[in-house]
Amino acid sequence: xxxxxxxxxxxxxxxxxxxxxxxxxxxxxxxxxxxxxxxxxxxxxxxxxxxxxxxxxxxxxxxxxxxxxxxxxxxxxxxxxxxxxxxxxxxxxxxxxxxxxxxxxxxxxxxxxxxxxxxxxxxxxxxxxxxxxxxxxxxxxxxxxxxxxxxxxxxxxxxxxxxxxxxxxxxxxxxxxxxxxxxxxxxxxxxxxxxxxxxxxxxxxxxxxxxxxxxxxxxxxxxxxxxxxxxxxxxxxxxxxxxxxxxxxxxxxxxxxxxxxxxxxxxxxxxxxxxxxxxxxxxxxxxxxxxxxxxxxxxx
Numbered sequence: 001x002x003x004x005x006x007x008x009x010x011x012x013x014x015x016x017x018x019x020x021x022x023x024x025x026x027x028x029x030x031x032x033x034x035x036x037x038x039x040x041x042x043x044x045x046x047x048x049x050x051x052x053x054x055x056x057x058x059x060x061x062x063x064x065x066x067x068x069x070x071x072x073x074x075x076x077x078x079x080x081x082x083x084x085x086x087x088x089x090x091x092x093x094x095x096x097x098x099x100x101x102x103x104x105x106x107x108x109x110x111x112x113x114x115x116x117x118x119x120x121x122x123x124x125x126x127x128x129x130x131x132x133x134x135x136x137x138x139x140x141x142x143x144x145x146x147x148x149x150x151x152x153x154x155x156x157x158x159x160x161x162x163x164x165x166x167x168x169x170x171x172x173x174x175x176x177x178x179x180x181x182x183x184x185x186x187x188x189x190x191x192x193x194x195x196x197x198x199x200x201x202x203x204x205x206x207x208x209x210x211x212x213x214x215x216x217x218x219x220x221x222x223x224x225x226x227x228x229x230x231x232x233x234x235x236x237x238x239x240x241x242x243x244x245x246x247x248x249x250x251x252x253x254x255x256x257x258x259x260x261x262x263x264x265x266x267x268x269x270x271x272x273x274x275x276x277x278x279x280x281x282x283x284x285x286x287x288x289x290x291x292x293x294x295x296x297x298x299x300x
Contacts, residue, residue, distance in 0.1 A: 010060060011061060013045045013059070018057065021092055022092075025092050026092070029053065033050060045057045045058075054105045082130050088105055108217075108218040112209065115240050121245045129252035132233045143196075146225055146228035165184070174275070186261060187264055190259075208240075229262060231260075237263065271296070274286060275289040
């Protein structure tokens with residue numbers, strides 16, 4: 001089984017390749033069972049290695065030392081966060097078969113939460129707010145800019161305007177484009193004083209793990225974290241939390257109107273861009289955006 005095709009320039013990755021990489025560079029783990037994980041992610045292919053490890057391979061390998069930067073960030077962040085986060089056990093070197101660095105992580109237990117099927121939405125909202133608040137209190141000498149996809153969160157939202165409008169236009173007949181543009185323009189007009197805090201920048205359900213009783217146990221994927229607009233960590237409000245719990249999350253974080261509108265706009269921008277980018281090549285991934293857009297437009 002290979003990861004879903006989500007990028008035109010995506011490298012081919014399959015179980016034999018991953019097994020070859022592990023055996024060649026980490027023979028101590030060569031005999032462990034290996035199986036693909038259908039994560040639905042757009043950045044990495046994930047394979048479970050034995051019961052305690054996972055292998056992450058970028059779908060589009062780069063010469064940039066992203067894997068090592070993430071390892072350094074994880075080590076610095078783990079002691080100050082209230083839930084478990086990944087720990088890098090080893091970094092694999094590029095080969096002729098896979099031309100980029102890759103990593104082996106500790107396996108974190110839990111399941112991804114699903115909107116509409118939360119065991120304890122109030123408790124989860126409390127846990128998520130506590131995580132975001134702890135993230136905002138981080139004080140490290142290295143302050144890299146956070147980003148989401150190709151977009152630096154340090155850039156003003158106006159830099160996202162053209163791509164967001166284009167994506168909304170490409171979804172004509174699939175969504176209420178008039179309502180989407182109205183919501184986007186309202187968010188775009190929300191003022192921002194330039195205050196920056198540490199943000200995860202992608203707190204979507206695929207990057208969260210919860211226990212059987214619905215409480216937050218771990219947060220994944222810190223590759224894009226750094227300093228940016230506090231609005232960047234409001235994603236769970238529309239991706240996950242029911243309407244009657246959304247205000248609890250907002251109140252716990254003391255979010256003002258302008259920041260709330262910017263957060264809503266960033267969620268809308270990401271969702272329409274993912275749907276527009278994937279609707280013809282990978283509907284399974286693209287369709288995750290449909291309910292998110294509905295929540296944003298309902299909130300507007």
